[in-house]
Amino acid sequence: MLPNTTVKIGSLKLKNPVMVASGTFGYASEFSGLCNLTKLGAIVTKTITSKPRQGNPCPRTCETASGLINSIGLENPGIDVFLADKLPQVSSIGVPVIVSIASEGDPEEFTALARRLDALSEVSAIELNISCPNVRKDGKRGRLISQDAEATFRTVKAVRAATTKPLITKLSPNVTDIVEIACAAEKAGSDGLALINTLLGMSVDVLTRKPRIAMVSGGLSGPAIRPVAVRMVWDVYQNVSIPIIGMGGIMDTASALEFFIAGASAVSVGTANFIDPGVSVDIAEGIKKYLRQQKIADINELRGSLRV
Numbered sequence: 001m002l003p004n005t006t007v008k009i010g011s012l013k014l015k016n017p018v019m020v021a022s023g024t025f026g027y028a029s030e031f032s033g034l035c036n037l038t039k040l041g042a043i044v045t046k047t048i049t050s051k052p053r054q055g056n057p058c059p060r061t062c063e064t065a066s067g068l069i070n071s072i073g074l075e076n077p078g079i080d081v082f083l084a085d086k087l088p089q090v091s092s093i094g095v096p097v098i099v100s101i102a103s104e105g106d107p108e109e110f111t112a113l114a115r116r117l118d119a120l121s122e123v124s125a126i127e128l129n130i131s132c133p134n135v136r137k138d139g140k141r142g143r144l145i146s147q148d149a150e151a152t153f154r155t156v157k158a159v160r161a162a163t164t165k166p167l168i169t170k171l172s173p174n175v176t177d178i179v180e181i182a183c184a185a186e187k188a189g190s191d192g193l194a195l196i197n198t199l200l201g202m203s204v205d206v207l208t209r210k211p212r213i214a215m216v217s218g219g220l221s222g223p224a225i226r227p228v229a230v231r232m233v234w235d236v237y238q239n240v241s242i243p244i245i246g247m248g249g250i251m252d253t254a255s256a257l258e259f260f261i262a263g264a265s266a267v268s269v270g271t272a273n274f275i276d277p278g279v280s281v282d283i284a285e286g287i288k289k290y291l292r293q294q295k296i297a298d299i300n301e302l303r304g305s306l307r308v
């Protein structure tokens, strides 16, 4: 018998638990022809803001040992262009579309964006990006919403009141205690948690003594952060009852499975898409194979099955 790979995040049902992470898959049409997009569990779009953003100056990415530092700075065309040009294309693929939203500092922006998306049947869920480390105000990196439990609670609660769509809150690893933030998001009505966003990092060119990205520091992703991400999923899993979408350095089936065993209900693949655009589809297939080999009838049985 074929194993069940259907998972639920609130009322959102996914036929398989492998999605692509925000900001690493564009609006999906960029990847058509490179992989079978219909085989994805869901597509999470690049984060959208109310107004278009040009993003940060270049260079904005650099490769490090087993990782990538980026400081894209939420470049996006803004909600109007997204709704007119991008959403029709991505929703025509036929897999659930999770729209990631962020605010440039104004809390009202989150609720306004959520309200607009709430009315659209093409939008399967909303991901609240309160954890982007690459947006600066007056040249300074302020405190992120996801670095403050009270601000997380307030923001999630306000967005919760603005939409009935499944709501996923994306958390930052750049905190002392991610469990506290996760609990605040759950208490405020989030249907799921996505973790982790990138880990703050920096790299220096020793010949020029310049930082290797223009904004000096940025967000580290890729295999280098996976042990941090798996540990955070495990810690959060033991303290919340809403589903977790695990991510951070997933490169193949085995690394995706680590997250399920640590407590994730679903996973997102990010940086690996830049190396192999078909990797997420391969991982979805690989998970089915693993379940068959291990005689596990349902992916949901694997969740949190860590043998300690």
Ligand SMILES: Cc1cc2nc3c(=O)[nH]c(=O)nc-3n(C[C@H](O)[C@H](O)[C@H](O)COP(=O)(O)O)c2cc1C
Residues within 6 Å of the ligand: 021, 022, 023, 024, 046, 047, 068, 070, 072, 074, 100, 129, 132, 170, 196, 197, 198, 220, 221, 222, 223, 225, 247, 248, 249, 250, 268, 269, 270, 271, 272
């Ligand atoms: C180039 C790049 C751009 C990203 N842009 C976003 C974004 O717009 N919104 C967001 O929530 N996360 C963004 N992320 C973070 C990823 O979605 C993901 O949380 C993180 O990279 C960890 O997963 P990974 O190691 O598999 O890449 C971005 C990551 C990269 C590498």
